[in-house]
Amino acid sequence: EPEVTQTPSHQVTQMGQEVILRCVPISNHLYFYWYxxxxxxxxxxxxxxxxxxISEKSEIFDDQFSVERPDGSNFTLKIRxxxxxxxAMYFCASSGTGTAAYEQYFGPGTRLTVT
Amino acid sequence: xxxVTQLDSQVPxxxxxxxxxxxxxxxxxxxxxxxxxxxxxxxxxxxxxxxSGSTLVKGINGFEAEFNKSQTSFHLRKPSVHISDTAEYxxxxxxxxxxxxxxYFGTGTSLTVIP
Numbered sequence: 001e002p003e004v005t006q007t008p009s010h011q012v013t014q015m016g017q018e019v020i021l022r023c024v025p026i027s028n029h030l031y032f033y034w035y036x037x038x039x040x041x042x043x044x045x046x047x048x049x050x051x052x053x054i055s056e057k058s059e060i061f062d063d064q065f066s067v068e069r070p071d072g073s074n075f076t077l078k079i080r081x082x083x084x085x086x087x088a089m090y091f092c093a094s095s096g097t098g099t100a101a102y103e104q105y106f107g108p109g110t111r112l113t114v115t
Numbered sequence: 116x117x118x119v120t121q122l123d124s125q126v127p128x129x130x131x132x133x134x135x136x137x138x139x140x141x142x143x144x145x146x147x148x149x150x151x152x153x154x155x156x157x158x159x160x161x162x163x164x165x166x167s168g169s170t171l172v173k174g175i176n177g178f179e180a181e182f183n184k185s186q187t188s189f190h191l192r193k194p195s196v197h198i199s200d201t202a203e204y205x206x207x208x209x210x211x212x213x214x215x216x217x218x219y220f221g222t223g224t225s226l227t228v229i230p
Contacts, residue, residue, distance in 0.1 A: 031216055043159070043205060043220040056217055091158060099166055101216050102147045102209050108158035 002026045004107035006092050012113045013082055021077045021110045023092030031101050032075045033093040034067065036060070037109075043091065049075065082114045117142050117208050121221035128196055129229050136191040136224045138206030145211040148189040149218070150180055153203040162204070165189065176200065201228045 005024045013019050025032050034046040047057040049067055066078045075094075079086055089111050093104040118141040128134045140146060147166050151159040163174025170182040180191045189206060206221040 033217070035218070035220075042222040043207075043218075045217040045219070048216055058217070095216065102166065102211070103161070103164060104216070104218060105161065106151070106159040 004092055004094055004105050006090075006107040006110050008110060009108065010111045010113070012115065015084060015114055016081050019079050019082055019112065021079075021090050021092075021112070023075045023077075023094075023107055024073050025075055025092065025094030026105055027073070029094035029096050029105075031055075031095045031097075031104075032067075032069070033095075033104060034077045035091045035093065035106075036088040037091065038085075038088045046077070079112075082112075084114050087112060087114045117146075117210060117219035119206055119208050119219050119221040121204075121206055121224050123224050124222065125225045125227070127227045127229055130198055131195045133194050134192065134196050134200075134226065136204050136206075136226065138189045138191065138221055140187050140189070140206075140208045140219075142187065142208065142210060147209045147211055148180075148182060149207040149209070150174065150178070150189070150191050151205045151207060152176075153205065153223075155202070159205065162191070196226070196228045198228050198230060200226060202226060 007022045032049040035043050037043045045058050047061045048055045064080045068076050089109045091109045092107040095101050095104045120139045122137050149164045150162040152162050162178050163172050165172050165182045173179045178193050204224045207218040
């Protein structure tokens with residue numbers, strides 16, 4: 001069964017450093033998403049991406065964040081200058097088109113720890 | 116924006132007993148509804164979804180949920196739980212039509228099955 005994969009599974013970085021989280025969505029999916037889950041809290045939407053551009057973003061997704069689809073398979077989330085409060089589990093998701101656009105499949109997550 | 120409420124943060128239940136995990140949402144517009152399960156140190160796995168049609172939907176692992184539009188609820192049920200059902204359960208809502216297909220998640224319910 002096709003699945004979304006994410007690397008690395010755990011990333012430790014120092015405050016102020018840049019990090020790139022990587023995702024490989026399901027191959028025939030066209031919508032891509034990033035969510036985050038701060039420890040003990042709910043999963044929060046960050047951004048959705050379609051047709052090589054951001055289709056929606058939340059208030060959390062400020063200028064420190066960017067997304068990119070550098071090739072036909074990867075989807076990345078970059079945090080330019082990490083803060084302590086960026087520590088969270090980051091989930092990538094993807095979905096198809098039509099009503100399938102609403103069926104999001106999630107990856108296993110990258111745990112980001114900012115020290 | 117949607118507000119998704121999962122009133123029960125923790126639900127302990129004995130093995131082979133029935134369980135109901137409650138989910139209410141705020142929207143007055145059309146929605147798609149989802150339940151995801153998160154096992155320890157893993158990502159989000161889709162349990163079941165309501166897009167249209169019958170208000171009673173069946174998912175994996177013997178779970179089912181009923182969409183009640185008048186009560187804006189989508190409660191998850193299982194008639195007989197197993198130890199392996201111990202996990203975190205998240206209700207999610209997507210507005211239809213929405214921009215960017217973003218999901219709004221509840222705060223989660225931790226189900227603990229007691230032997």
